[in-house]
Amino acid sequence: MKTKRIVITGGPGSGKTALITYLEKEGHAVIHEISRDVILEAQKEGIEQLFLENPILFSEKLLEGRLKQFHEGKNNASQILFYDRGMPDVTAYMDFVDTHYPEKFSDTCLKYKYDEIFVLPPWEDIYEQDNERYESFEQAEKIFHFLKNGYQNYGYKIHEVPVGTIKERVQFIITTINLITN
Template sequence: MKNKRILITGGPGSGKSSVIKKLESNGHCCLHEVSREVTAEAQKQGIDQLFLEDPFLFSFKLLEARINQHHESKSSSENHIFIDRGIPDVLAYMDYFGTEYPSTFSKACTLYKYEKVFLLPPWKEIYVNDNERYETFEQAKVIHSYLEKTYLGFGYEPIEVPKGSINKRCDFILNNLDA
């Protein structure tokens, strides 16, 4: 099957973006996390932190961007497209924050599917806060549980990626694409 969408997800600071960057540097087709782009676009419009000022609008824009990534992945000639976070992540975060959302959000999760989901667990030793990451490590662990519950709820069987070097994590993912 061509265009297998392989999702890399997990709580904040679990190493997703590092894994995606390594896969990309090794020649794999990768689509990067879009939340920082959504934040930067809002800042250009004078909204310092859209996530904090209007969480629903932020989530809606993330949903749109992730749906666009899904469409973009269909036009690729690559067999595997690795994606940093997916559409169900939006719902998991909204559930975590207790934000209500319309059924169109859930519908998007059933319309736009991924062929494989890899879940990176919380890892205190690599967790770092930065300008866009406000969560504590304890909150990251709770978010991880919301992500796992959300993906399971949409019928996925997330494969947990063991802690280890970026190379070992990438090898694990590549070796389990057809598992």
């Protein structure tokens, strides 16, 4: 049986990472986000905000990392594999900052496809800025729309996850996946 690749995405501070962590604790297979690792690696090299200072380099590192995660997913024995962000997130963020990127970015997003996409909307009550999350809540709202449009432009149907407790959000995702696959 082929593993279903499920992306969970959303703007900064939407509860995405908490949701992924919960899914993992519940025994689901997950692939974790790598953005913070890329940011921290750049900060060790003296670049405070790599995405702002060199968005193409940052995005290339992310796309390479996410493509590697995609390929590693082929070895996963689970029926469902959750990804904390997918490759189209890279181009959506580039579109958000109005930066032109090489065609290979879009080609990669079109060639390697996920099965389902769940997008978490901005949620002001839980939004917090930190050292790696420099965006304001207003920017997070705009990013959300760029993410939705970005995935749709690659031909994906988007499932918007309602605001609620982590358990309610997980239930929505699992129920939706079951309806699609049955």
